[in-house]
Amino acid sequence: MTDPLYTRLQATAQRLITKYGQAGTIRRITPSDPVTGGDGxxxxxxxxxxPAGYDRRYVDGTNILASDKQLYIGSIGIGVSPKVGDVAIGADGTEYHIVHDDPNNYDGVTDVVFITQGRVA
Known part of the structure; x- marks a missing residue:
């Protein structure tokens, strides 16, 4: 059962991302079948x-690079849960390869917001 607190948090996150964010796209590439072949x-x-930059204290040059962005992705109406291997494309055409994902699903039912680490290709 959905907790009303997480539903309210989801709505708040969506409202803020809609107000301050940008239109984007999550591109998912499924690999080809290893038996039959073909294109993915x-x-x-x-x-x-x-997209938000990381605080300098978290940038270590290995796990988090200076050019990495923290991508806050609204969970309402997206259709998929962004995961490692997907590509997030911003409104300006910048492609961020998702190298780490966190669905922020506290009750196991409601995805409040997706916070991912995006690396510019």
């Missing part, structure tokens, strides 16, 4: 996202 399929999912 690409599917785009529209979303709202807000």
């Amino acid at each position: 399929t690409t599917r785009d999912y529209p979303c709202r996202l807000f």
Whole structure:
């Protein structure tokens, strides 16, 4: 059962991302079948996202690079949960390869917001 607190937090996060964020796309590339071969399929999912830089104290040059962005992705109406290997495309066309994902799913039912680490290709 959905906790009303997480539903309110989800709505607040979505409202802030809609207000301050930008239109974007999550591009998921599924690999080809190893038996039959062929090309992988690409599917785009529209979303709202807000790219933010990391605080300098977290940048270590290995796990988090200076050019990495923290991408806050709204969870309402996205259709997929962003995961490692996906590509988030911002409104300006910048492609961020998702290298770490955190769904912020505290009750196991409601995805409040997706916070991912995006690395510019």
